[in-house]
Amino acid sequence: MQECGRCHVKIRGNKRCCPLCGGPLSGEPENPAFPALPKRKFSRLSAVKLAAFLLIVFLISDGAMIYIMGGVPSWIPLSVLSAVVGFIDICVTMYYRNNALKTMQVQVIIGIFLSLVIDAVTGWHKWSIHWVMPVAFVGVMVATILIGMGLKMALQEFVLYLLMDTVLSLLQWIFLLKHMNCFQIPAVISSSACILMFLGILIFRWRDFTSASSRYFNI
Ligand SMILES: [Zn+2]
Incomplete structure (x- = not known):
């Protein structure tokens, strides 16, 4: 436990200076009293960004396919619709995922x-x-x-x-x-x-x- 030489208060955790007077501390620092929560690595925003990126990749490759094949294959409208709905679906799931x-x-x-x-x-x-x-x-x-x-x-x-x-x-x-x-x-x-x-x-x-x-x- 650390101790302030001026205020004579004992301080838990690991502080660089006294939180009351800012004076120097003596003694051994401890582990922090409150554990730091690990940050969520994959946030809902990154999920939506990833989904948006995949949607764009999908739409551009569909566009390229239409250009290469010289016409609109019959499955294109359906696949575009599914991709857009899938994207909306992911956004909704991320938005309401606590419910x-x-x-x-x-x-x-x-x-x-x-x-x-x-x-x-x-x-x-x-x-x-x-x-x-x-x-x-x-x-x-x-x-x-x-x-x-x-x-x-x-x-x-x-x-x-x-x-x-x-x-x-x-x-x-x-x-x-x-x-x-x-x-x-x-x-x-x-x-x-x-x-x-x-x-x-x-x-x-x-x-x-x-x-x-x-x-x-x-x-
Ligand atoms: Zn102090």
């Missing part, structure tokens, strides 16, 4: 949107509305409940995600009512299951829901 639920919600919505676009671009075989949307909406509802309970969150912290997922799952009825979905069973089961899960939570945990709504919407 597992928000990250998952955004990922699922991006995934559903991407599957719709890919399906539409590749001949509209409707696998996106027949299978991807129904499974994704039920999956994200169940996962939200499991994550919320697993992280021991109060229901009011995640009930609005469940509301949003339920409302989004009802979008499947646009395809059903417009007769764009000829294979209706999964979509009907999916939106019904989402409504049931949400209503179940609403009925059994009404108080949590009202306190969350008043916090978010001031009602």
